[in-house]
Amino acid sequence: MTTHDVIRTQKIGIMGVGNMGQAVLSAFIDSGIVPRENIIIANRSERKLKKVANEFQVRSVNTNEQLIDESNVVIIGVKPQDLYQAIEPIASSFHEDHVVISLAAGIPLASLEKLIPNAKKILRVLPNTAAKIKLSVIAYSSSAGATHHLKWIEDLLSTMGFVVAVEDGEMMEAMVVASSSGIGFVYELMMYWQEWLGERGISANIAKQVTTKVFAGAAAMAEAAPQVSFEELLRKVTSLKGVTAAGLESIRELEIERALRISFEKAAMRDKELGQTWIKID
Ligand SMILES: NC(=O)c1ccc[n+]([C@@H]2O[C@H](COP(=O)([O-])OP(=O)(O)OC[C@H]3O[C@@H](n4cnc5c(N)ncnc54)[C@H](OP(=O)(O)O)[C@@H]3O)[C@@H](O)[C@H]2O)c1
Structure with missing residues (x-):
């Protein structure tokens, strides 16, 4: 099974489809390796949710819990200041098979691990704004539980640009x-x-x-x-x-x-x- 085969089997949920969430969505769809029907989105404001679902022709759900329940990969695209409020009340919806990808700048991997203790495969991912044109540098650090999945996850992220694995802390800050x-x-x-x-x-x-x-x-x-x-x-x-x-x-x-x-x-x-x-x- 190739990494692309693995990616094709994933149900990918994007929570928060603002600027970065849409850049990710567009990169996944344009890559041709993520089937549109495997993508689910959720967003705080319903208006944007419907608009994005319509534009990208992907399925939307009304709650973050539903998004988590129906996804193997959950991409958190809310702003850093909204992350705690969005995740803390529903943290128990995650289970250890989920791959959780946080795009939130400034939130360390260790904090994410504490916030979502059930999830064992957590990645802190830092794209830059060039993700919109698939020319981003994408730095990531990951929890130990994700180690055996990094090949296909890196391939998935590389739809946005050049992927670099770093340690959280000084390297990520750099x-x-x-x-x-x-x-x-x-x-x-x-x-x-x-x-x-x-x-x-x-x-x-x-x-x-x-x-x-x-x-x-x-x-x-x-x-x-x-x-x-x-x-x-x-x-x-x-x-x-x-x-x-x-x-x-x-x-x-x-x-x-x-x-x-x-x-x-x-x-x-x-x-x-x-x-x-x-x-x-x-
Ligand atoms: N933009 C960049 O170039 C860039 C670069 C690197 C990293 N990032 C990271 O990417 C993340 C998103 O940034 P952004 O620029 O895309 O921000 P944004 O445009 O404000 O998008 C955030 C989205 O999250 C939604 N949201 C907020 N709370 C939510 C909740 N509880 N449940 C579901 N959706 C919720 C918002 O919904 P409504 O506003 O529609 O209510 C909005 O659509 C941030 O963590 C940021 O650090 C962004």
Whole structure:
């Protein structure tokens, strides 16, 4: 039996079909490996539930308990601040065969394990917003009970992009910052690129396209050469005393690396703070 065969046999319930829930839904359906009829959705507001069910042609149920009862895989797509309220009253509906996938940023795996003690296969999964176009980085950490299921679960998650297994704690926190917030940090850099071109007479529209192509081109070149380090790629585009070298000298003098490090650390601290306010299970 291949991993795709295993995926095809799963009944997948998505609890909360907002932005991320819909991105997951769309990735699963478009992949062709999750049959539409095996997907069930539930959502707090009925209006959105009906709309999404209609748009994606999947079955909806009115309660989260029903969703849990009818699913093998339960994907929790509610906001972190809503998670405790959504799950705590119905935690006993889960049983040990369920695979539970929480998408909630900032909620540690250990807290999920305490919140849903009956479930033994729990994953904390962190996609980023590029899941909408299936170009997400998807970091995950999992409870010990999920170990023998990770192959097909990784395949399922890879319908949204590139999957990386990490330990919960510092590694996951690093992914929250570099992958989830990372998209925002890159946009901030892209804004400076665009503005600078604009100040020299290039229209905002063209400047946006040029900026996007430069970032995409650099990323594509790095992706096409997986064995080549970023240092080596940089060396190849930097001739001695040339234009790039002059610019890089200032980037280093101005300690952009230090600024980024401080920003990353600050974001990581905020992630910790938010996680502590969102859930009090201990
Ligand atoms: N958006 C991203 O790029 C992104 C990236 C990484 C991780 N995430 C994670 O993904 C999760 C969802 O984020 P989002 O941006 O998709 O939020 P969202 O658009 O607000 O979606 C959350 C959905 O959950 C529903 N909901 C709330 N309480 C519920 C309950 N008790 N039962 C059933 N459904 C319930 C909401 O229903 P109504 O509002 O319709 O009432 C809403 O449709 C969060 O935990 C977030 O941390 C999101």
